[in-house]
Amino acid sequence: MALVNEHFLKLPSNYLFADIAKKVNAFKATHPKADVISLGIGDVTQPLCPAVVEALHRATDEMATQAGFRGYGPEQGYDFLREAILKNDFLPRGIHLDINEVFINDGAKSDTGNIQELVRWDNSIAVGDPIYPVYIDSNVMIGRAGTVEDGRWSNVVYMPCTAENGFVPQIPDRRVDIIYLCYPNNPTGTVISKEELRKWVNYALKNDAIIFYDAAYEAYIQDDSIPHSIYEIRGARKCAIEFHSYSKTAGFTGVRCGYTIVPKDITAATLTGERIALNPLWNRRQCTKFNGTSYLSQRAAEAIYTPEGKEQVKATIGYYMRNAHVMKQTLTRLGMEVYGGEHAPYLWVRTPNNSGSWQFFEEMLYGAHVVCTPGVGFGPSGEGYIRLTAFGQQEQTEEALQRIETWLK
Numbered sequence: 065m066a067l068v069n070e071h072f073l074k075l076p077s078n079y080l081f082a083d084i085a086k087k088v089n090a091f092k093a094t095h096p097k098a099d100v101i102s103l104g105i106g107d108v109t110q111p112l113c114p115a116v117v118e119a120l121h122r123a124t125d126e127m128a129t130q131a132g133f134r135g136y137g138p139e140q141g142y143d144f145l146r147e148a149i150l151k152n153d154f155l156p157r158g159i160h161l162d163i164n165e166v167f168i169n170d171g172a173k174s175d176t177g178n179i180q181e182l183v184r185w186d187n188s189i190a191v192g193d194p195i196y197p198v199y200i201d202s203n204v205m206i207g208r209a210g211t212v213e214d215g216r217w218s219n220v221v222y223m224p225c226t227a228e229n230g231f232v233p234q235i236p237d238r239r240v241d242i243i244y245l246c247y248p249n250n251p252t253g254t255v256i257s258k259e260e261l262r263k264w265v266n267y268a269l270k271n272d273a274i275i276f277y278d279a280a281y282e283a284y285i286q287d288d289s290i291p292h293s294i295y296e297i298r299g300a301r302k303c304a305i306e307f308h309s310y311s312k313t314a315g316f317t318g319v320r321c322g323y324t325i326v327p328k329d330i331t332a333a334t335l336t337g338e339r340i341a342l343n344p345l346w347n348r349r350q351c352t353k354f355n356g357t358s359y360l361s362q363r364a365a366e367a368i369y370t371p372e373g374k375e376q377v378k379a380t381i382g383y384y385m386r387n388a389h390v391m392k393q394t395l396t397r398l399g400m401e402v403y404g405g406e407h408a409p410y411l412w413v414r415t416p417n418n419s420g421s422w423q424f425f426e427e428m429l430y431g432a433h434v435v436c437t438p439g440v441g442f443g444p445s446g447e448g449y450i451r452l453t454a455f456g457q458q459e460q461t462e463e464a465l466q467r468i469e470t471w472l473k
């Protein structure tokens with residue numbers, strides 16, 4: 065008898081965005097004429113920039129010739145892209161990495177979900193709360209998260225990120241083995257300072273813990289005193305693995321490309337205390353389970369690092385950040401308590417009058433015909449907040465704000 069992996073059955077069957085879609089569809093069925101605007105889903109809307117499109121065309125034409133055709137590429141990614149990453153994302157910040165520490169991926173979701181394979185099933189994990197659901201769910205699937213009750217997993221340490229602590233978690237008072245951090249943060253849109261991040265690196269070094277650091281939104285940072293990479297902190301290469309994605313940086317949600325840094329210095333222990341380097345383990349894992357990101361996507365990603373590419377990508381990010389700025393200004397003027405939106409495309413808004421996340425979601429849907437994401441969908445500490453995204457088109461975003469203003473008045 066083939067037995068199922070029962071850990072999958074513990075996962076709540078409802079996916080947040082499916083629940084939202086169901087409620088929006090119910091509204092549309094009773095209000096067929098209403099024009100609903102979504103400030104909910106975290107996908108980009110602006111087309112690929114010209115430098116990327118040209119690179120895609122060029123790479124496609126190359127593949128059409130006998131001489132230029134490429135089959136399987138290196139599992140770790142092509143050196144042309146790995147070198148561009150070292151030269152543009154790290155060297156200017158004084159970070160010297162080896163090319164073999166860079167692993168090109170097909171987007172950060174895969175690797176943030178897969179990385180937990182490198183550590184034993186009985187490690188303890190801690191997550192910022194609210195969080196990107198992949199971190200916990202991927203641990204649930206292999207049985208590391210325990211059982212769920214009232215939206216909390218028994219083997220997960222939840223570190224609340226709230227207005228009270230500036231959305232940066234407190235260092236836990238007990239030892240944890242694995243810590244997931246994401247800055248700039250999805251969903252709260254908030255950032256971490258170098259000083260705060262240093263505390264985490266020091267905690268990890270002292271407690272022999274590992275930090276999985278998700279930097280998917282680093283391109284949105286507008287102030288260079290805020291760390292773009294955890295490796296800006298001394299000692300981080302002994303304790304941190306970092307994930308990057310071109311999805312939000314350059315609209316690659318449909319193209320698929322990103323990268324993961326696994327430093328050669330990072331190790332984990334065996335039960336007998338032997339130190340094992342994780343870089344060769346991850347390399348082995350990738351060579352077995354991953355056949356590389358497409359050549360086309362990697363050429364497209366390389367184009368982001370050309371002078372034109374950099375400028376064009378910056379312009380698109382500027383477009384989203386203008387949305388974020390207008391959203392923040394308007395909502396603040398309307399008396400709302402708004403966080404984030406300065407170095408990230410997300411705004412985290414406290415629901416007025418202590419109403420619950422889902423209650424406010426429905427009120428705004430029915431009152432303003434605007435869709436948001438209920439904060440509680442990202443974890444228990446998200447209750448009493450909603451997330452708005454700045455990824456919309458400018459006209460629609462402004463229209464949505466107008467409606468919210470009319471509704472609130």
Ligand SMILES: *Cc1c(COP(=O)(O)O)cnc(C)c1O
Binds near residue numbers: 172196312317321
């Ligand atoms: C969007 C996102 C990612 C990246 O997703 P990919 O498209 O798979 O690269 C990673 N982490 C967070 C927190 C995100 O919001």
